[in-house]
Amino acid sequence: MRNKWTLIFFFITGSLSIEKAVWPVNMNYEVRKLDTRSSNLRKFFLISVLPLTLLLTGCDTNLPQSTLWSAGSVAQSQQDLFYLIFWIAAIIFVIVEGLLVYIMVRYRTKAGRENDLPEQTHGNTKLEIGWTILPVLVVIAVTIPTIRGIAETYEPPKALADSPSITVDVVGHQWWWEYRYLNTDGDVDFITANEMHIPVDTVVKLRLYSDDVIHSFSIPRLAGTRDAVPGRENIMWFDAKETGIFVGQCKEFCGDSHALMKTIVVAHNAGDYLEWSEIQRSGNENVAVESNAGWGLFESKGCVGCHTIKGTTALGEIGPDLTHFGSRLTIASNALHKGKEGVTFTEFFDNPTKDPEHINLKRWLQHPPEVKPGSLMPALGITDDEADILADFLENLK
Amino acid sequence: MASLSYILRRPTSEYGVWGWLTTVDHKKIGTLYMVTALFFFLIGGIEAIMMRAQLATPDSTVISADLFNQLFTMHALTMIFLAIMPLGVAFFNWLVPLQIGARDVAFPRLNALSYWIYLFGAIILNLGWFTATSPNAGWFAYANLTSIQYSPTNGMDYYVLGLLVLGTSSLIGAMNFVVTIINLRAPGMTLIRMPIFTWMAFITSILLVLAIPVITIGLIELGFDRFFGTLFFNNAAGDVLLWQHLFWVFGHPEVYILILPAMGMVSEIFPTFSRKPLFGFPVVVFSGIAIAFMGWSVWAHHMFATGMGPVPDSVFAATTMAIAIPTGVKVFNWLATIWGGNIRFTTAMMFALGFIALFTIGGLSGMTHAAAPSDLQQTDTYYIVAHIHYVLFGGSIMAIFAGIYYWFPKMYGRLLNERLGKLHFWLVFIGMNITFGPMHYVGLIGMPRRNYMYPADMGWDFWNMVASGGSIIMAIGVVVFIHNFYRSARKGEISGDDPWDARTLEWSIASPPPHYNFAEIPTVTSGDAFWHQKYPDGDKGVPHPVPSGGEDHEEVHIEMPRPSFYPLITGIGIALLGLTLVTHPIVGVVGLITLLWGSYGWMLEPAE
Numbered sequence A: 001m002r003n004k005w006t007l008i009f010f011f012i013t014g015s016l017s018i019e020k021a022v023w024p025v026n027m028n029y030e031v032r033k034l035d036t037r038s039s040n041l042r043k044f045f046l047i048s049v050l051p052l053t054l055l056l057t058g059c060d061t062n063l064p065q066s067t068l069w070s071a072g073s074v075a076q077s078q079q080d081l082f083y084l085i086f087w088i089a090a091i092i093f094v095i096v097e098g099l100l101v102y103i104m105v106r107y108r109t110k111a112g113r114e115n116d117l118p119e120q121t122h123g124n125t126k127l128e129i130g131w132t133i134l135p136v137l138v139v140i141a142v143t144i145p146t147i148r149g150i151a152e153t154y155e156p157p158k159a160l161a162d163s164p165s166i167t168v169d170v171v172g173h174q175w176w177w178e179y180r181y182l183n184t185d186g187d188v189d190f191i192t193a194n195e196m197h198i199p200v201d202t203v204v205k206l207r208l209y210s211d212d213v214i215h216s217f218s219i220p221r222l223a224g225t226r227d228a229v230p231g232r233e234n235i236m237w238f239d240a241k242e243t244g245i246f247v248g249q250c251k252e253f254c255g256d257s258h259a260l261m262k263t264i265v266v267a268h269n270a271g272d273y274l275e276w277s278e279i280q281r282s283g284n285e286n287v288a289v290e291s292n293a294g295w296g297l298f299e300s301k302g303c304v305g306c307h308t309i310k311g312t313t314a315l316g317e318i319g320p321d322l323t324h325f326g327s328r329l330t331i332a333s334n335a336l337h338k339g340k341e342g343v344t345f346t347e348f349f350d351n352p353t354k355d356p357e358h359i360n361l362k363r364w365l366q367h368p369p370e371v372k373p374g375s376l377m378p379a380l381g382i383t384d385d386e387a388d389i390l391a392d393f394l395e396n397l398k
Numbered sequence B: 001m002a003s004l005s006y007i008l009r010r011p012t013s014e015y016g017v018w019g020w021l022t023t024v025d026h027k028k029i030g031t032l033y034m035v036t037a038l039f040f041f042l043i044g045g046i047e048a049i050m051m052r053a054q055l056a057t058p059d060s061t062v063i064s065a066d067l068f069n070q071l072f073t074m075h076a077l078t079m080i081f082l083a084i085m086p087l088g089v090a091f092f093n094w095l096v097p098l099q100i101g102a103r104d105v106a107f108p109r110l111n112a113l114s115y116w117i118y119l120f121g122a123i124i125l126n127l128g129w130f131t132a133t134s135p136n137a138g139w140f141a142y143a144n145l146t147s148i149q150y151s152p153t154n155g156m157d158y159y160v161l162g163l164l165v166l167g168t169s170s171l172i173g174a175m176n177f178v179v180t181i182i183n184l185r186a187p188g189m190t191l192i193r194m195p196i197f198t199w200m201a202f203i204t205s206i207l208l209v210l211a212i213p214v215i216t217i218g219l220i221e222l223g224f225d226r227f228f229g230t231l232f233f234n235n236a237a238g239d240v241l242l243w244q245h246l247f248w249v250f251g252h253p254e255v256y257i258l259i260l261p262a263m264g265m266v267s268e269i270f271p272t273f274s275r276k277p278l279f280g281f282p283v284v285v286f287s288g289i290a291i292a293f294m295g296w297s298v299w300a301h302h303m304f305a306t307g308m309g310p311v312p313d314s315v316f317a318a319t320t321m322a323i324a325i326p327t328g329v330k331v332f333n334w335l336a337t338i339w340g341g342n343i344r345f346t347t348a349m350m351f352a353l354g355f356i357a358l359f360t361i362g363g364l365s366g367m368t369h370a371a372a373p374s375d376l377q378q379t380d381t382y383y384i385v386a387h388i389h390y391v392l393f394g395g396s397i398m399a400i401f402a403g404i405y406y407w408f409p410k411m412y413g414r415l416l417n418e419r420l421g422k423l424h425f426w427l428v429f430i431g432m433n434i435t436f437g438p439m440h441y442v443g444l445i446g447m448p449r450r451n452y453m454y455p456a457d458m459g460w461d462f463w464n465m466v467a468s469g470g471s472i473i474m475a476i477g478v479v480v481f482i483h484n485f486y487r488s489a490r491k492g493e494i495s496g497d498d499p500w501d502a503r504t505l506e507w508s509i510a511s512p513p514p515h516y517n518f519a520e521i522p523t524v525t526s527g528d529a530f531w532h533q534k535y536p537d538g539d540k541g542v543p544h545p546v547p548s549g550g551e552d553h554e555e556v557h558i559e560m561p562r563p564s565f566y567p568l569i570t571g572i573g574i575a576l577l578g579l580t581l582v583t584h585p586i587v588g589v590v591g592l593i594t595l596l597w598g599s600y601g602w603m604l605e606p607a608e
Helices: A002-021 A029-033 A037-058 A073-106 A125-153 A270-281 A293-300 A345-350 A359-366 A384-395 B016-022 B026-055 B065-099 B108-131 B155-183 B196-228 B240-274 B281-297 B299-306 B310-322 B324-338 B347-370 B372-378 B382-412 B418-444 B461-491 B529-534 B566-582 B585-604
Strands: A165-173 A176-182 A188-193 A195-199 A203-210 A215-219 A223-228 A234-238 A244-249 A262-268
Touching: A073 A125, A073 A223, A073 A234, A073 B324, A073 B347, A073 B372, A125 A223, A125 B310, A125 B324, A125 B347, A125 B372, A165 A195, A165 A215, A165 A223, A176 A195, A188 A195, A188 A270, A195 A270, A203 A215, A203 A223, A215 A244, A215 A262, A223 A234, A223 B299, A223 B372, A244 A345, A262 A270, A293 A384, A359 A384, B016 B026, B026 B065, B026 B108, B026 B382, B026 B461, B065 B108, B065 B155, B065 B196, B065 B240, B065 B382, B108 B155, B108 B566, B155 B196, B155 B566, B196 B240, B196 B281, B240 B281, B240 B299, B240 B324, B240 B347, B240 B382, B281 B310, B281 B324, B299 B310, B299 B372, B310 B324, B310 B347, B310 B372, B324 B347, B347 B372, B347 B382, B347 B418, B382 B418, B382 B461, B418 B461, B566 B585
Parallel strands: A165 A203, A195 A262
Antiparallel strands: A165 A176, A176 A188, A203 A234, A215 A223, A244 A262
């Protein structure tokens, strides 16, 4: 709430003070003459410094997808670089805008003297050289740390060479993410989708691919973007310094449901991660039995053609792997979450209590294109009863 | 064959509808450009307002994903290719001949053709609205989302054909201005005595001549991929990233094509309303040239996220940072121009000052994403949206408004209403900051751009509502402006020839100027030629009353290029040819015949 009042205050003070300072044409000159030097300074302060300060102190940056609330080494160095340049830019901003306002106040015309000719200066070589060198110095000051940081966005720095690491292949699809975990030999260990689980304080090396168009993988609190380009392999890496759920979404425009191509990264402590990866490695053979009405529907509705449930005859590879769908928190690449209706994503990730009624899941099963425009998953004419059965079945894929 | 030229009698009327359709007068063509571009500026604005309506609240369902994608694609295309660029060209048309003391451009009929192709290209680009299939893959149109497989509607066809036609128009226009500026300057007007706006028009035109062919190659390859099944941008046989390189090799100089005319305008306005010459004139010229050169070496900063590798990332980060140097030099020279001046706060001057204030913010935020690692967080977020709007709205549009208030008296012989003008300024200035200011913050806290909806509770809700509110304020400002323009053009206060006590040759003749501009071609002996005529005693001299344009008011008979139908006919031919691939071969046949008719008629028509 602090934000709102800051903004309102900022615009009222900012615009009023600007208006007072640069509205001399229609204002009575006699009144303006009473302005003292100190009140000019006050305006100068109000206009250039105060709004900036207010904006900086008033803005909360600790938000779920914030680029300025880093929880990993890569995001941290990106954030540090941003703030370095930001403060340099802020100083230049205050100088230039301050100078501009000062000139407008100091050199505004006086009533009856509109036609006076001021001194006709054509230029000044020393000044020109000065204000060429000044930006050169600024540019050098920001270019050096920039170039130093670039290599680190591709591969971990030497300091982290010996720390434990895992490698995950990320494949972008319209509009979901596939995660293929590699074992130490470089072979696929297990496959999951839309929710990447990682151990904390571990280097996570990603290789990025795309199955269709260009996507872009980004988890702002852990690391900035890298594109997944069809026909190419890209690399990036990150680590998480704390456990928790980190949100991100595709950043390269990729078609209708680009806005809904979201993902989460769940950082566990090492033990929990091992447990999770054990489960992921296993199949779910026992669900594919005739007595399971859900499996019957899953087969007869054709779900098996696109989705894999490891250990069964469902081997489709067009849609996300659903082997352990029941253990996930989100539906359809995070287009929906599994909490109660009306609960926001942020609230749900803070306290992931699932909706026992599966309202969101059933909505997705019955109306995929409505939830996710352009979705390849068609509306299969699933009735309410069938949706109940299917939802139960899917939620039991632990 | 000579009979061809008699199919249409050479038009003689300079008035009425036929007068406009057949005109080859640079001033009337300039007005056509301006009115058309302002129309598209409104269309682009309506598209923006629709998007802001959708984004005002989270999980909004005001408009669909597909419509939203069409809107943001068309908003960018409209504002860049159909509004800001042609508004710049409108000023080139009006001012370049007047500023260099010429009676018209070098190729008057070509100039008319350039306008007609622009108009038809704009229509082709917008055809999709009639079937709700406008281009929807972004104005940057990254392959392979633009392939038939992923964009099966006609939308991207309109994109390819519309931009190809528009590119032809830009190319023709730019070459015309390069030739005009090189060859038609008044006696004594050396390059360094040339007005700064004409200088920037010159640099911009050269940029256009060099940049348009690059996008043309890309568009032709994309068109071949879509229409004939070639594989230029196929990920297996061709290269997806090739498009991005072609697009941005054009796209970044394009940014300077949009901003350099704006810089030229404010560089004329500051001296006039400070009553001082432009500070460091040669430095302002050379920094413009430097920006134009360096603009070619920075394109891949749009592509840091594509994983080009550390070396290209470093090179393009460094070149991008370096372009801040000439830009900074320009800003300091403007500040030095008004420093010590006798500043009159006319609406034109307020917009020009607003330009410095806002463009500086856009430049500074540019520094943070020139830093590649930092950019990886900001790319494709609202932070970039904020940046480009501070540059293109706070920069180009503010300067264009300044230019309109400044040169309107020359165009119509009447002043725009200053009271409405100031209202317009404050509404736009405040509205613009309320709309785009918070986008910096929203972007930094992770809101990606080009999302048709966003979830609640991410910290984005309130600021999006604020931005939408600000866009309404801006829209009201633009309505005030349109009202002012319409009203003042007919009923505005009579301005006289030189209402601002200005400095360049266009103010030495009547307002509006006679058909032939200059009864007698002036001889130039210094920069700010008209100023030195008026103040011959030197820098501190007393104004010396020279009856500006006095003799021009009498009707003088000067042989001028006569109106012609053929630019219009040629333009229609080119547009029909352009439409062939999305309609029917018969359209192409008709187009080809029309084009041949137009060009043969043109050839055989006596030029004088």
